[in-house]
Amino acid sequence: MGMTYARSGVDIDAKSRAIASLVKEIRFRRTGFGAPVDIGGHFTGLVDFGDSYLSLCTDGVGTKLLVAEALDKWDTVGIDCVAMNANDMICVGAEPLAFVDYIAVNRPAPEVIAAVGRGLSSGAELANLSIIGGETAVLPEMVNGLDIAGTCLGFVKKGKQITGSGMKLGDVVLGIESSGIHSNGLTLARRVFKDAKINLLDTLPGHDFSVGEELLRPTHMYVRPVMDMISKVEVHGLANITGGGLRNLQRLRPDVLVKITSPLAPPPIFSIMQKLGKMTHREMYQTFNMGMGFSAVIPPIFADTAIEILARHGLKGAVVGKIARGRGVVLPKYKLKYTKY
Secondary structure (H helix, E strand, O other): OOOOHHHHOOOHHHHHHHHHHHHHHOOOOOOOOOOEEOOOOOOOEEEEEOOEEEEEEEEEOOOHHHHHHHHOOOOOHHHHHHHHHHHHHHHHOOEEEEEEEEEEEOOOOHHHHHHHHHHHHHHHHHHOOEEEEEEEEEOOOOOOOEEEEEEEEEEEEOOOOOOOOOOOOOOEEEEEEOOOOOOOOHHHHHHHHHHOOOOOOOEOOOOOOEHHHHHOOOOOOOHHHHHHHHHHOOOOEEEEOOOOHHHHHHHOOOOOEEEEOOOOOOOHHHHHHHHHHOOOHHHHHOOOOOOEEEEEEEOHHHHHHHHHHHHHOOOOEEEEEEEEOOOEEEEHHHOEEEOOO
């Protein structure tokens, strides 16, 4: 048997069941001004705020921090922290405005915290938002090392929100390139290299940089290019391809079929991991972004314009599929079908 995310210690299906049990217990909902907007299991939340909706989301960096610790390189994980939140927020067409961070450590190390801060500052600039506060907690009995998470605030004018409800048969799926593994699936990635007796400081097979350097490559920040795109073309759906891989596309509208006919070419890190871990295509595409870090569902007439906009921001975009009749996500090239997130 090949390596899987579950065998490495992260069972996505068990996580989904745990989240469902949590959500079931959260019953109170404010009414009137500030009431939440029901948009299903989307990437961020919305609350009523007069002429606009406010958007809030929160996320962390996960075990990518263990790679930073192994390399003693902390100046990029702040970018990841901002990106994991801001990239989720733009999935409803909301513009990120502000951010707060939470850093938990077993001991305060000023040089490490300063390096994390430099990354947060870079991430804020890339996302065009302000970091307005945060919290640093010293928890020696609870934390072994450093953990970081953040919360992002943004807004979208009423009527401008993008929830996937406008997706139509014949719409095309635009794939936008990733920078690599981003910040998901690192537990599985680290396990694959560990089992292959390859250290994070060792050279990545076939390359002139280390495994750790590749795994630490910062997550692409899609805020500016995507906000530019939605201001100029008609967009029916947006998805951040994070943990869960292609299954994230089902969060837009579970009652349509997303057919990925021409997937983007994955960066070499994915084929290296797949070979070392003897992993199936199903496992790869349901765990990693596989080269497509973000996607948009748009009418085909706007595809060329959208690709040109992305190119002006230094990103490669391409039509990778279409919306069809059915349910779930299919990747015919490998005979894959996913019917639940």
